Amino acid sequence: MNPSDPRPALRPRRSSISRRAALALALGLSVVGCGKHEPKKSAAPDSGAGGRQALRVGFAQIGAESDWRRANTQSIRDEAAARGVDLVFVDAQGSQANQIRAIRSFIAQGVDVIAFAPVVETGFEPVLREVKEAGIPVILTDREVEVSDPSLYATFIGADFVAEGRAAAEWLAGATSGQAGIAQLEGTPGAAPAIDRRAGFEEAIAAHPAMHIIKSQSGEFTRAKGREVMESFLNSPEGPRITAVYAHNDDMALGAIQAIEAAGKKPGVDILVVSIDGVKAAFQAMTEGSLNCTVECNPLLGPALFDAAEALAAGKTIERRIVTPARVFTGASSAAELPNRRY
Ligand code: GYE
Numbered sequence: 001m002n003p004s005d006p007r008p009a010l011r012p013r014r015s016s017i018s019r020r021a022a023l024a025l026a027l028g029l030s031v032v033g034c035g036k037h038e039p040k041k042s043a044a045p046d047s048g049a050g051g052r053q054a055l056r057v058g059f060a061q062i063g064a065e066s067d068w069r070r071a072n073t074q075s076i077r078d079e080a081a082a083r084g085v086d087l088v089f090v091d092a093q094g095s096q097a098n099q100i101r102a103i104r105s106f107i108a109q110g111v112d113v114i115a116f117a118p119v120v121e122t123g124f125e126p127v128l129r130e131v132k133e134a135g136i137p138v139i140l141t142d143r144e145v146e147v148s149d150p151s152l153y154a155t156f157i158g159a160d161f162v163a164e165g166r167a168a169a170e171w172l173a174g175a176t177s178g179q180a181g182i183a184q185l186e187g188t189p190g191a192a193p194a195i196d197r198r199a200g201f202e203e204a205i206a207a208h209p210a211m212h213i214i215k216s217q218s219g220e221f222t223r224a225k226g227r228e229v230m231e232s233f234l235n236s237p238e239g240p241r242i243t244a245v246y247a248h249n250d251d252m253a254l255g256a257i258q259a260i261e262a263a264g265k266k267p268g269v270d271i272l273v274v275s276i277d278g279v280k281a282a283f284q285a286m287t288e289g290s291l292n293c294t295v296e297c298n299p300l301l302g303p304a305l306f307d308a309a310e311a312l313a314a315g316k317t318i319e320r321r322i323v324t325p326a327r328v329f330t331g332a333s334s335a336a337e338l339p340n341r342r343y
Pocket of ligand 1: 069
């Protein structure tokens, strides 16, 4: 999959401001910062003998719902430690209210940069206005937000979820010659990857009249919920018509695989399973034949996050969107890749 795919995203919600405008906005943030928010610290990490203070970054994580998320947290913690960044890390336990509270506490603590992975797309505008008022630059990692004012954040670092959904659909279309009764396990309602992975998938299967989504429900990105929802799908009147599962992440696919086995069917054979993330457990399942395909979504965002944080704190301009590349892995190609997986 090519991150610079020229096909337009389904929803024109991404900012359309030019790079020059983004630059001006980023500079605007720093200017506001100088006026309202005494620069207490140098942008650079602690250099030891020089006595410069470490860069202080507040990060509000979503939670620990999946292997992907845990790897994402580890990458951020490891990279902060390696650079000597003073990381104020909050786990919001899946709650937007907790994330908003954490962001407010970062303002009160006067951190240099605020970063977060928004649990859902909407509802962050008021708190982001408060952050802007305080002159602190904001980095979105992994997921985007819907805001009317693009200057409320400096950059987004993460994947193209629409493209991931398309890639999953294209693999399934090829594997089934365009004929499938699909059960979809959606991510957290209102979350960017749930909305966009669904949109990309539905757009791509629309070209195949014999591919239908016959059941669709949220499994909240967790293994337990994925299993529970798949059980209910299999027991529903439509259950016998399910020939494929599309899960918005590997954890839900792994839960669904358990449910398929418990129902006496063979996952990967009787019911094909395709998902997104590319965590180690998914590669294990592909090696065993129970998972057919995963679309990689890289959670190791720590290095890019702190590159951006250091640049912003130093008043430099950065790209408005930093999109991570992705690859598609299928059963056959996965065994060789398993030893290389870092998450
Ligand atoms: O796919 C899922 C996680 O936002 C890309 O969130 C992330 C998703 C990821 O819980 O496993």
